[in-house]
Amino acid sequence: MDVVIAGGHGQIALRLSRLLAARGDRVRGLIRNPDHADDLREAGAEPVVLDLESATVDEVAGALAGADAVVFAAGAGPGSGAARKDTVDRAASVLAADAAERAGVRDFLQISAMGAGERTDPSRGEVWAAYVKAKGEAEDDLRARDALDWLVLRPGRLTDDPGTGLVRLEEPPIGHDAVTRDDVAAVLVALLDEPRVRRRTLDLLNGGTPVADAVADLCGTA
Numbered sequence: 561m562d563v564v565i566a567g568g569h570g571q572i573a574l575r576l577s578r579l580l581a582a583r584g585d586r587v588r589g590l591i592r593n594p595d596h597a598d599d600l601r602e603a604g605a606e607p608v609v610l611d612l613e614s615a616t617v618d619e620v621a622g623a624l625a626g627a628d629a630v631v632f633a634a635g636a637g638p639g640s641g642a643a644r645k646d647t648v649d650r651a652a653s654v655l656a657a658d659a660a661e662r663a664g665v666r667d668f669l670q671i672s673a674m675g676a677g678e679r680t681d682p683s684r685g686e687v688w689a690a691y692v693k694a695k696g697e698a699e700d701d702l703r704a705r706d707a708l709d710w711l712v713l714r715p716g717r718l719t720d721d722p723g724t725g726l727v728r729l730e731e732p733p734i735g736h737d738a739v740t741r742d743d744v745a746a747v748l749v750a751l752l753d754e755p756r757v758r759r760r761t762l763d764l765l766n767g768g769t770p771v772a773d774a775v776a777d778l779c780g781t782a
């Protein structure tokens with residue numbers, strides 16, 4: 561498999577790169593900071609320097625040439641303001657999806673977040689509201705696309721604990737809890753391998769079901 565990860569230096573992205581590269585897949589990671597290139601190479605991915613807040617659709621499409629799938633793993637991250645929630649969490653996803661269409665790469669997996677697009681409690685502040693809005697609009701953009709076999713994956717609160725291999729992967733709502741970044745990466749690999757699970761929005765938490773079974777269960781419930 562030939563996979564391009566948008567936001568290739570992200571914590572999930574690097575874990576996903578290691579898993580895919582270890583089994584012989586080609587992985588390219590789109591990064592904005594050239595200083596991150598060696599970290600990608602160490603993870604088995606080819607770095608492609610491309611800032612998703614300033615690149616053109618043609619530039620991104622060029623970076624996707626020949627890929628089987630795109631994983632959107634970018635995010636403005638903690639410490640960023642409302643403006644970058646819009647330029648990264650929404651607009652960079654839209655750009656990557658436009659580019660995937662232009663490059664003829666149908667398979668598009670987006671890492672979103674639980675509760676995306678929902679009304680937020682004002683007490684959580686305007687940056688949180690902007691984040692939830694941006695994630696929701698990025699999801700809606702994908703849902704409107706016929707040219708992509710999209711999948712929205714909404715992890716709960718991410719942790720750096722070691723992966724468990726055990727998850728809950730279901731249509732929302734499934735409540736709120738945590739999931740390890742290791743397990744998110746493992747679920748992404750399993751979803752990349754299972755093209756029958758597309759055009760769906762899935763919440764993800766740690767749980768009691770082995771990753772392979774959780775994905776297989778979804779094939780019977782489309």
Ligand SMILES: NC(=O)c1ccc[n+]([C@@H]2O[C@H](COP(=O)([O-])OP(=O)(O)OC[C@H]3O[C@@H](n4cnc5c(N)ncnc54)[C@H](OP(=O)(O)O)[C@@H]3O)[C@@H](O)[C@H]2O)c1
Binds near residue numbers: 572673716719
């Ligand atoms: N934290 C949580 O509890 C939680 C829960 C659910 C979902 N999520 C979402 O899950 C996703 C992945 O999480 P994570 O922990 O792996 O994220 P992360 O480590 O913050 O990685 C995000 C990556 O996006 C990159 N990025 C930002 N702007 C970019 C741009 N203009 N061009 C190219 N790359 C850019 C960042 O690169 P730089 O280093 O250059 O900034 C970073 O490497 C994020 O979208 C996050 O919002 C998070």
